[in-house]
Amino acid sequence: MNSTVDNVFSPLLIPSPGSDSSTSEFCFHCGTECAGETIIEEEHSFCCSGCATVFHLLQANGLSDFYSIGNRQSPKPLEKGKYGWLEDEAISISLLDFHNDSLARVTFRLPTMHCAACIWLLEHLFKVQPGILRSEVDFPRKEIALDYNPKILNLRQVVELLDVLGYPPQLNLADSEGTKRNRVDRRSWYNLGIVGFCFGNIMMMSFPEYLGIQHSTLSVLFNWIILGLSIPVLYSSRGYFKSAWAGLKHRYINMDLPIALGISVLFIRSSWDVVSQLGHGYFDSLAGLVFFLLIGKIYQDKTYHLLSFDRDYRSYFPISVTQLKAGKEEETPVNKLEPGDTILIRNGELIPADGILVKGKTELDYSFVTGESTPVPVDALAKVFAGGRQIGKAIEVKLVGKMTQGYLPRLWNNQAFRKTNDARVTQLSSRIAKWFTPAVLLIASVAGLFWYFHDPSQIWNVVTSVLIVACPCALALSTPFTLGHILRILGRRGFFLKGPAVVERLADLDHIVFDKTGTLTHSENRTVKYEGDQLSPKELSAVRCLVRESVHPLSRQLYSFLPDSSIGNLEDFEEIPSKGLKGAIDGMNLRIGSAKWLGSPTGINPQGEEGASVTVEIDGFVKGVFLMKQELREGISNLLDSLNSEYQLSMVSGDHNYARKIFQPLMKGAELKFRQKPEDKLVFVEKLQANGQTVGMVGDGLNDSGALKQSDVGIAITDELAAFTPASDAILQGNSITSLPQFFRLSRIGIRLIHLSFGISLLYNVLGLWFAVTGELSPLIAAILMPASSLSVVLFTSAGVAIAAKKIFNRKSPTK
């Protein structure tokens, strides 16, 4: 679901109800196809009772307008989440922004909100539920701020209402542990407003001077007013002074030093001129400079509020689990659990800490932790690990470790997570700054020396002019504008970067490492092939009926693969963990599951290819087997081909070796490593870096976190932006992966454009220095030159990026 702000009102990608009723029914509420049982009420079709419920809810409360707004692809209400733990006083208070006897305010993140109708509905909640006073949506952040009356409602009911409507709040451990959302930084707006105000008024007051008009008293008055207006400007630029000073303290010259130097000289020289009535001063250039710099800063700080680039395991875990104390179930916050506690983990829930399975058998999905997508069978008294997801009926786990001692948290304590890759500071600007300031100081001293011998009265004029005009404002502007523009272009195409400096590192890459499962392959989809005796439609329908009862991922996949059919009568269903399903339908006795359990002869059960297979036995005879293969994402072979010519490639995977046959031909000459644990992946990246390579890593799970952090650019890939992504420098949307070569190319061109713009700025500097050194730099000339250089550089880079993007993204790639 690509729900950036650009397409809130855009037309549906699927036909809306009524327009194409030839083949299948579409749900009136959520717009998805009504596969299986369609519920028909009031002449509308619904795909499930959840959608029908929301429809009635909206109708009963006079909110049917919902269906006439924008597109009708509403989020499908999910299975009711368990929110019993919200009754706990301490937990609910930690989630509230504010509360007193009659008013409580809470802010939730609702990742499933994605269209105008969602905003409309969420702001009309007061109509649906008495007790809700008001609700306001912040769409770019996907947040809702709810005010409700705690005497009428409690937090649990509020959350359940949101859940029923299809907008379950994102609640995880990191939220409750007081890592409150960063309050918006408004300082840049204040600064910009003040500086803009001063800049405009200073320009207005400078007009008589530009026109050459002189007046004995008024000119002086105007100059003093301008001086006064420049003090706020100086104050608003304190950020540059702070940063330059911080750099100097560490014996380090950064880009802000020449800027700070330029600003101070401008101010001092101009004040002197005004106070001693020598002239008019350069305040207009000062205000203009600071104004443009601040705009550049705001433009480059493009943030994606819904995405988080800094994650740790706490955002992955729930806030509380069900604990079994003396046979009674009790909701306990996760961080209060101790080794020795027994907890109940239901289907789909996460295990928060290492423990032992108390009794029975089950299967766990460790895909996020190890990258292996096949469920792992676990027997009684065997160890289970934090991060595993339960498949099947509820299990009891006795904890042996604290949550912080689990396998995942230990991974996070690795050295790699200490180092911070600053996404904001570019190396290029730092390199330039290092020689810029000394060079300017040198020129100033040489010029001063020259004039000392020719006309000492000009020394002050010349030296300050040099320092004023040789401003890296063009340098300081081309970088943020170019990078900000590239950031936005990439964002629109599904590639979200943490900050502008990532663009530069992207341009430097020479080695790309890929994870396999979930990155090059779909994590969910597998193609299903059947081998064996032909099954009759009646038999296929029976198999489908059987798998419908199971939540096992293989069952679900088989269910969606098998053709539609009427559901038969199921008698006697049994799901045996690690073995399969058993049942009787319309007189047939079916068993489907693992080949070992069914005692199938090896003839019908080929191994060697991707592991998962489901064997079918009807009335005692093994009929055949369904092979579920992992499917490559579309366009991967083209992608790897085009990358191969420019970069060195490698692949690291947690899965078994079987996939080597598939991938080796696609990545000729690349190194493929399998059965890699998370630490192995990290070490692999480290070794490449030790060889002097700049490494980019593409991965999707927690098991890639170490490698992603260690690499120069860590790219987390995801199919759903609202879902969890590990800590990274960039987030890539699943279906944009084939555009990676183009993204890299754009970054390289962007950096080249910045270099070119430095050249342009150099020309201006030379011209300006000519005026300065000859003592001819009047305020008017400065006021023309400096904005001209800034604007032309900004225009050049913006146009350059736009043209480059157009060429890169409109080129049709050759199809194989």
Add this chain to the structure above:
Amino acid sequence: MNIIFLLLAISIIIALLFLIGFIWSVKSGQYDDSYTPAVRILFDNPVQGDSALPSEKEHEQSGSET
């Protein structure tokens, strides 16, 4: 010509008032979300609930709905 002093003073004061207005608007959070208000104005019916009972509001709305 001395009128210009008065004019200057007035123009600066008025400009200052606008600046104060701008700072107030930033402070009251109007610049935090520049996207949602644009969508909100396109809705047909006013959104607010406050302390009015839902049934009252519904009465109002259903009266104006076609």
